[in-house]
Amino acid sequence: MKPILVPHSQYQDVVLRQLQEGNVFLIRKDWPLAAIFWMTDLSPVTDFLQDAYSTRGPLPRDPASMLRSYLLFLMTCPQVGLTEWINVMKRTPIYAILSGFPLDDLPGVSTFYDFLARFWNGSTPHWRPKRQPKRKRKTKRGKKGEKAPTATPGRIKRLVQWILSHPEKNPVLPSDRLFDFFQTQFLSTSASLGLLGDISALTTAGDGTPLVTSVYPRSKPTCDCRARGILVCNHPRLYSQPDCDSGWDSARERYFNGYHLYMISAADSPHDLPLYPRLQSASQHDGVSLVLSTTEFQQRFTLGTVDKMLLDAAHDTEAIYKLLDTHHIEPFIDLNPRGTKNTATGSEVKISPTGIPLCPKGNEMRPNGFDKSQNRRKWRCSPACGCSSAKYGLTYHTFSRDNLRMFPKTLRGSEKWKLIYKRRTSVERSNKREKIDYKLESGRHLSTMMWYNRIYGIMICQHMHAWYLSQKEEWDLLKTVFRPFLA
Ligand SMILES: [Zn+2]
C-alpha cells in the first residue's frame, strides 16, 4: 500500500503523550535533538516517495518517522550499524520517541534498508556491473603531503571538450532522486535562511577526499583456472564493490580501497554547508571529478546562480578555467607552478611563471588598474628602472581572454583575491565534519546506493544542525514545552 501522510502536529502530539505515559526523560545535553526534530516538519517525504511505494501489500511504516530515525542515528551514534541502532532505541527510549515510533513497536533493520532503497532510482545498487576484467595497475603514489598527482591535463582537456560540444547531454543518475529530495526539502530552507551566502551570486568551493570502505578489494573468480592448476589468468572476476577501486590516500600515506568523494560546498556559508556530493572510484583524480561534478551540479541546481568557484592547485589546468568560464563562473585557483621558464610575448616584455609581466631589464612590473571598456589589465614599470624612455615608465596590457589561467579577472594575490580565496577551506572543514563528527567511513556498506544514502543523510544533519544554531534563541524558548521531561 501507499504510505499515509502523518501531519507534523500529530507527530508532536505523539511525542508529548509518549514522554508523559512512558515516564521518559530527556537529558539537557540532548536538548538540541529534541528542538531540531520538534521544529522540522519531515512529513513532505511521504508525498515525495509516493511513487516509490507499491499500491499493494501491507501499510508501510510512516516514512517521516523512518527518516527521522535514520537522521537521529547519524546524529547520535553513527559509528554503530543500523542493527545496533535498533538496540540503542530499545535501551534509550527517548530516541525511539523522537523518531516517532511507538515504544512497543520498533521497525526491524530490513525495514530501514527497504525504506532507504526508495530514494535510489537505479535498477541496481551499484553503478557498474559486478563482473569486470581483472584489475592490474596500481595508481601512482602522490608526493608526501600532496594529493593524487596532477598528471592528467590531457584527459581533463578531452573530457571538457566533449562536455562543451555536447551541452544537451544530461543523463539521469541513480542518485538524482536523493539530490532532488535534498534540494527541495533542505537546500531550499537553508537558502531562505541565508545560510548558503548570496544565492543569486553563489561562491562555491570544491575538493575531493578519500572514502575508505575496506582495506583490500574483494573479488571472486568466474573461472576454474585455479582448480586446474593455472595460478595466473586474465579472466573477469566478480567484485563485491564494483564501483570502488584502489587509490592513494596522501594524508594517511597508504593505499586504500573505496571511493573518491568529491564535494561542492557553499564557501560563504557560516556553517560550511555542503551542496553536492559525487562518488567516483578511488583512483579518480580531483580535476576529473571536478569537471563531472560541477557539470552535473550546474544542470541540477535550480535555487540560484553560481558566480565563483574556489579550487586548490590540484585543479590548475587550462581546461578547467575554460569549463568554468563557459558556465559564467569565475575560477579562483591556486597556481601549480610548472617550471621556472618565462614566457615570451610578441614584444620585449616576458611573462613570469606566475603571470606577472617582466620588463626588458627583468624586473616585475606592477599592476596599474583594470580597464573595463577594453577588458584588459594595465601594468607599469617605474621610470627609475630605466627600461623605457617613456615619461611614466613602460606600460603593458594583459587580456583575460588570452589566458584565463595566467591573467584571471581578479588579480591573483591581490587583497580582493585573498579575501575571496581564503573561504576555500570551508569545503575541507565540511568534508572533515562528515568524516570525523559523523563517522562517514564507519558505514559498513557494500553498495554505492547505501553509501549515497549515508552521505546525503549526513549532509541533511549538517543543514538541520545549522538551522538550530542560526535560530537557537527562538528555538530554545521551546524548552518550556519540554520542561517537565528535562532531566
Ligand atoms: Zn581464469
Ligand SMILES: [Zn+2]
Ligand atoms: Zn623596468
